[in-house]
Amino acid sequence: xxxxxxxxxxxxxxxxxxxxxxxxxxxxxxxxxxxxxxxxxxxxxxxxxxxxxxxxxxxxxxxxxxxxxxxxxxxxxxxxxxxxxxxxxxxxxxxxxxxxxxxxxxxxxxxxxxxxxxxxxxxxxxxxxxxxxxxxxxxxxxxxxxxxxxxxxxxxxxxxxxxxxxxxxxxxxxxxxxxxxxxxxxxxxxxxxxxxxxxxxxxxxxxxxxxxxxxxxxxxxxxxxxxx
Amino acid sequence: xxxxxxxxxxxxxxxxxxxxxxxxxxxxxxxxxxxxxxxxxxxxxxxxxxxxxxxxxxxxxxxxxxxxxxxxxxxxxxxxxxxxxxxxxxxxxxxxxxxxxxxxxxxxxxxxxxxxxxxxxxxxxxxxxxxxxxxxxxxxxxxxxxxxxxxxxxxxxxxxxxxxxxxxxxxxxxxxxxxxxxxxxxxxxxxxxxxxxxxxxxxxxxxxxxxxxxxxxxxxxxxxxxxxxxxxxxxxxxxxxxxxxxxxxxxxxxxxxxxxxxxxxxxxxxxxxxxxxxxxxx
Ligand SMILES: Cc1cc2nc3c(=O)[nH]c(=O)nc-3n(C[C@H](O)[C@H](O)[C@H](O)COP(=O)(O)OP(=O)(O)OC[C@H]3O[C@@H](n4cnc5c(N)ncnc54)[C@H](O)[C@@H]3O)c2cc1C
Ligand code: SF4
Ligand code: SF4
Ligand code: SF4
Numbered sequence: 001x002x003x004x005x006x007x008x009x010x011x012x013x014x015x016x017x018x019x020x021x022x023x024x025x026x027x028x029x030x031x032x033x034x035x036x037x038x039x040x041x042x043x044x045x046x047x048x049x050x051x052x053x054x055x056x057x058x059x060x061x062x063x064x065x066x067x068x069x070x071x072x073x074x075x076x077x078x079x080x081x082x083x084x085x086x087x088x089x090x091x092x093x094x095x096x097x098x099x100x101x102x103x104x105x106x107x108x109x110x111x112x113x114x115x116x117x118x119x120x121x122x123x124x125x126x127x128x129x130x131x132x133x134x135x136x137x138x139x140x141x142x143x144x145x146x147x148x149x150x151x152x153x154x155x156x157x158x159x160x161x162x163x164x165x166x167x168x169x170x171x172x173x174x175x176x177x178x179x180x181x182x183x184x185x186x187x188x189x190x191x192x193x194x195x196x197x198x199x200x201x202x203x204x205x206x207x208x209x210x211x212x213x214x215x216x217x218x219x220x221x222x223x224x225x226x227x228x
Numbered sequence: 229x230x231x232x233x234x235x236x237x238x239x240x241x242x243x244x245x246x247x248x249x250x251x252x253x254x255x256x257x258x259x260x261x262x263x264x265x266x267x268x269x270x271x272x273x274x275x276x277x278x279x280x281x282x283x284x285x286x287x288x289x290x291x292x293x294x295x296x297x298x299x300x301x302x303x304x305x306x307x308x309x310x311x312x313x314x315x316x317x318x319x320x321x322x323x324x325x326x327x328x329x330x331x332x333x334x335x336x337x338x339x340x341x342x343x344x345x346x347x348x349x350x351x352x353x354x355x356x357x358x359x360x361x362x363x364x365x366x367x368x369x370x371x372x373x374x375x376x377x378x379x380x381x382x383x384x385x386x387x388x389x390x391x392x393x394x395x396x397x398x399x400x401x402x403x404x405x406x407x408x409x410x411x412x413x414x415x416x417x418x419x420x421x422x423x424x425x426x427x428x429x430x431x432x433x434x435x436x437x438x439x440x441x442x443x444x445x446x447x448x449x450x451x452x453x454x455x456x457x458x459x460x461x462x463x464x465x466x467x468x469x470x471x472x473x474x475x476x477x478x479x480x481x482x483x484x485x486x487x488x489x490x491x492x493x494x495x496x497x498x499x500x501x502x503x504x505x506x507x508x509x510x
Contacts, residue, residue, distance in 0.1 A: 018348070129348035150343065173507050177365070177420040179329070179336040180287065180308025184315075185346025195368050196306030196418075210346030216332070216339045217420070220509045224335070224342050227234075227431050228452045 002052045002141055005037035006084075007074050009067050010094055010110055011058030014127040015085035016040055019055070022130040029137050047077055053140055054078035055133075059087040059094040060116045062109040068116070075117040080140055082121045083155060084133070086208035088113040089122035090161040093206040114159045121148060122155035124209030126187050150219055154209070161209030163190055163200035165218075171197060175217040182211035229495075231487035233430025235449040236456050238480060240441040241470040251300040253390070254438040255446030257468065258328050258358055259300045261434065261458070263293050264467040265326050270458065271355055273322030275329075277307035282383040283375070284368055289316040302360075304389050304396075305371045306418065310336050317353050324355035331426035334359040338431045356458055359429020361437025361447075361483075363391070363490055370416030374398075378413075379406035392438065422497045423508055427487035434459060440483040441476055447483060 006016065020041070022029065037047045047054070054074050061067040075081055086092035091112040099108030114122050123136055139147040163186070170176040178196035185191075190204035191211055198211070212218055232238075242255035245263070252259050265271030276299035278288040285307035290296050309329045316322045327337055334357055341351045366374065375381055375389070379398045388399040395407040429435040433455030440447035448470075450456045462468050473480055498508050 123345065125345040127348075129344045129346065129350075131344045131348070131351050135344075169507070174419045175423065175507065175509065177330075177332045177418060177424070178306035178308050179333045180311025181336040181340055183308065183311040184313050184340075187346065193308040193311050196308060208346075213343070213345050214340060214347070216336045217509045218507075220335065220339060221343070224338050225431065227338065228454070 001034040002032065003036045003048065003050070004033040004053045004055065004137070005047050005051045005078075006035070006039075006041065007037065007047060007054055007056045007070065008039055009056065009058030009070060009088070009113070010061050011085065011087045013040070013057075015057040015133075018085075018127040018130050019133050022134050025130070025134045029134055032141060033137075047073065049077055051077050051079070053080045053082060053137070055082045055084040055137075056088055056113055057084045059091055059110040059112050061107050062111055062116075063107050064104075071113060071116045080120045081117070082123065082136065082140070083113045083119045084123055085128055086124050086126040086161075086206070086210075088119075089124040089154060090114075090159050090207055090209040092126055092208050095207050112159050114155055119155040121151040122158055123151060124154060124158065124161060124213050126206060126208035126210065146221075146223055150213075150221055153219075154213065158209060158213075161212060162207045163202065163205035163211055165212035166191070166198045166200060166215065169212060170215055170217050177217065179216070181214045181216065185210040185214040229488060229491050231484045231491070232428050232449060233426075233451070235435075235451045236453075237450050238473045239448050239450075239470045240445050240473050240476040241448050241468045242445045243468055244466055247297065248300070249444065251297050253300065253302045255436070255441065255444065255468075256300065257434075257436040257446045257448060258360065259296050260467050261356070261358060261462060262290070262296045262326050262328075264462050264465060265324075265356065266291065266293065266296075268461070268465065270324065270461070271326040272324045273316045273320050274326035275309050275312060275316060277303055277309060277328075279303065283371075283386040283389070287312045289320050289322070291320065301388055302390065303371075304366050304391070305368045306365055309333050310340070313337065313340070313354075314347065314350060317350050323353055325353050326356045326358065327354060328358040328360065329429075330362040330365065331359055331429040331431075332362075332424055334429045334432045335426065356454070357431075357433045359432030359435040361428050361435065361439060363427065363486065364417045364421040366413075366416050367418050370418070373416055374408055374413050378408040381406055422494055423501065425491055425494055425498070427490045428483065437483075439486055440473065440478060440480055445471075445476065447473065447480075
């Protein structure tokens with residue numbers, strides 16, 4: 001049995017809800033794994049020492065030594081460490097936390113997990129769709145590295161995600177052909193289409209990374225070419 | 229170089245319904261498939277490129293025959309069809325969505341299905357992916373320059389545009405028909421089309437275009453088992469009539485010639501971009 005743990009840092013539980021929202025697919029996934037730790041789904045107090053996959057949701061509060069320890073500890077215990085969701089992958093809305101908020105006015109620095117420890121995979125999205133979580137977990141169980149490659153890249157280089165990526169990486173590079181995939185992917189509706197190009201409202205963008213991850217003109221894995 | 233991508237079979241076809249044929253661009257395959265889908269329950273919502281004022285295009289979710297017919301015909305300008313896919317599922321509550329798009333858009337929706345990070349509950353709701361052949365597209369103001377400056381027709385008066393026989397054709401509601409040689413339209417093309425390596429929507433379930441078949445007919449590539457099943461049902465229901473592609477003129481040779489010319493030209497552009505250090509989709 002493959003041992004999987006769900007660990008949580010600064011986050012809203014949305015990714016956990018997404019994980020639980022896989023309906024019958026969750027049974028496939030959970031049936032194939034041994035959920036050894038999850039604050040909400042399992043009655044266990046400690047993350048065991050050798051876990052095959054840790055799904056870590058949330059960003060790391062750098063002004064909280066406890067959070068730092070959980071991050072380091074998770075890295076040590078996991079064979080595959082997955083930054084689950086935008087807070088862990090790209091910082092997401094926690095990028096905007098700058099202290100003085102209740103209930104911990106002194107907590108002022110939040111970084112995505114990918115910037116604190118080396119992660120093997122990162123799944124952006126706020127929250128990532130249940131389908132994408134299932135696909136990544138199944139690919140990890142099967143060792144399908146080709147499918148996982150884009151997620152491995154995001155774990156390495158993806159932490160600065162923002163709606164601005166559409167401008168700097170696609171439109172400015174003369175690659176945008178106006179499909180509108182970015183607009184549909186945005187959970188906050190910060191992206192609208194104007195004359196066939198995305199228009200990003202920076203006041204609304206939470207830096208979840210969905211738009212640029214979804215853009216086929218940045219990344220188009222070859223395996224998509226294989227249809228049935 | 230592989231001109232068409234994988235396919236199960238190719239046929240020439242046209243819609244049986246006269247009203248569809250009157251309004252459609254070519255053989256009315258997209259409209260016929262959509263209308264058949266809604267009426268038979270195989271689809272419960274479809275994505276279309278609606279006509280707006282000034283012959284602009286806007287993506288829309290359609291659920292009726294009338295909406296599909298009023299959006300029939302080609303608009304040679306970018307229409308962000310993917311942007312409404314999620315509203316088809318969320319706001320319209322569709323469970324069986326029909327999608328149509330240019331080859332690039334078909335690639336986008338395949339990516340959304342395979343890597344659905346921001347597409348919660350969408351992948352299993354896409355029931356049919358139709359692709360339309362595409363050599364290039366124009367930004368709206370590019371199309372406007374061709375129509376207004378080269379053809380002298382106001383955008384508000386346009387009823388139909390077409391590309392064929394080496395020319396861009398504009399039909400006005402007053403009955404005027406004007407043309408521009410395609411070589412004069414090249415400067416208005418969307419630059420990002422020049423890295424596009426797909427002419428016949430190689431990742432669609434069913435691809436269709438005018439090239440290869442006689443006027444009023446369309447060429448169809450059936451690519452997936454899902455597409456084949458769908459097309460067979462349409463034929464059985466009498467929604468379209470088909471002919472052997474080898475029995476029509478000019479046939480697949482012309483499609484192959486155009487597909488390869490696009491791929492060869494754009495492969496050079498991709499190489500050129502790499503040489504000068506510009507990114508390409510990877
Ligand atoms: C930019 C562009 C370039 C093309 N280039 C070629 C070519 O080189 N060779 C060739 O054979 N065919 C080309 N076509 C396809 C051709 O013009 C017809 O769209 C196709 O044959 C379908 O005709 P139909 O009668 O079956 O469809 P119809 O029943 O008329 O339906 C057409 C459907 O396409 C949708 N549509 C219209 N414009 C757009 C758009 N801009 N973006 C996305 N969807 C749209 C409409 O919503 C409608 O549902 C091109 C189409 C476009 C949009
Ligand atoms: S997904 Fe990429 S190519 Fe498509 S509209 Fe957005 S930026 Fe442009
Ligand atoms: S624009 Fe939208 S999808 Fe893109 S990073 Fe911002 S919130 Fe996320
Ligand atoms: S040429 Fe390619 S990129 Fe341009 S509109 Fe057609 S399919 Fe899209």
